[in-house]
Amino acid sequence: MDNRPIGIFDSGVGGLSVWKEMVATLPRESIFYYGDTKNCPYGPKTTIEVQNLCTYITNFLLEQDCKMIVVACNTATSIAISSLRNSFNIPFIGIEPAIKPAALHTKTGKIGVLATLGTIKGDLFNATKSKYAENIEVIEQIGHGLVELIEAGKGETDEMEQLLKKYLSPMMAKGVDKIVLGCTHYPFISEMVLRLIENKADLINPAPAVTQQIIRVLEKNKLQASTSNEPDYKFFISGNKQNFEQFFCRAFSNFDKRTKFLEI
Numbered sequence: 001m002d003n004r005p006i007g008i009f010d011s012g013v014g015g016l017s018v019w020k021e022m023v024a025t026l027p028r029e030s031i032f033y034y035g036d037t038k039n040c041p042y043g044p045k046t047t048i049e050v051q052n053l054c055t056y057i058t059n060f061l062l063e064q065d066c067k068m069i070v071v072a073c074n075t076a077t078s079i080a081i082s083s084l085r086n087s088f089n090i091p092f093i094g095i096e097p098a099i100k101p102a103a104l105h106t107k108t109g110k111i112g113v114l115a116t117l118g119t120i121k122g123d124l125f126n127a128t129k130s131k132y133a134e135n136i137e138v139i140e141q142i143g144h145g146l147v148e149l150i151e152a153g154k155g156e157t158d159e160m161e162q163l164l165k166k167y168l169s170p171m172m173a174k175g176v177d178k179i180v181l182g183c184t185h186y187p188f189i190s191e192m193v194l195r196l197i198e199n200k201a202d203l204i205n206p207a208p209a210v211t212q213q214i215i216r217v218l219e220k221n222k223l224q225a226s227t228s229n230e231p232d233y234k235f236f237i238s239g240n241k242q243n244f245e246q247f248f249c250r251a252f253s254n255f256d257k258r259t260k261f262l263e264i
Helices: 016-025 047-063 074-087 097-105 121-131 144-152 158-173 186-196 207-220 240-253
Strands: 006-010 031-035 070-071 110-115 137-142 178-182 201-203 233-239 260-261
Touching: 006 016, 016 031, 016 074, 016 186, 016 207, 031 047, 047 070, 047 074, 047 110, 047 260, 070 074, 070 207, 074 097, 074 121, 097 201, 110 158, 121 233, 137 158, 137 201, 144 158, 144 186, 158 186, 178 186, 186 201, 240 260
Parallel strands: 006 031, 006 070, 031 233, 110 137, 110 178, 178 201, 233 260
Antiparallel strands: none
């Protein structure tokens, strides 16, 4: 048994979509979350910038005695997870657009991917697409501006709706029946997406699959927390923590466990 916390990080609030699955599936695990709101979004940044930020955050989480690190950001996974695994002797779990299940289950042979620029141009994304969607038409759309609106608490605004209409209409016109949410921020606007597409396509959120991989790696490395462990939840915020904390309270209003929000 190992009661040390699991570390998880994202450029901002997006990784909370993964955190939510982890809390539900791993009720005895302590989880320390790093939200890099100061440097959000990661999508437009260069490879070197993203790698440097990920290295800094990993060192920080290791200082908090984390036993495993979840890279809950598609862009960071695509760009930096290989270098992180080569540099640190600790298990890393990444996240990437769920092209494989979308490609396996499409009936029209056409899937949509809504993701950031950093993810779509990344080697990991393109390798996965080549491997699993060779005979599938993949309609890619960069979600310019979506992360910024979500971070600002504007996920239910007319501005968000207009952007989504612009991004989703070409996909639906081509007959996609699966839409991959290729950024951990995007599940927080899934209700609006489904309304705009009139439920004519399924949304694919990779967070549940990521959590199952976390469980497998914990078991393989004998890192599970004890059944009597009282979990500790901490949130380290690199920018102003107020927006992050407000977003959390809106998204998880029924979450009654004690949490700590720390601005660093």
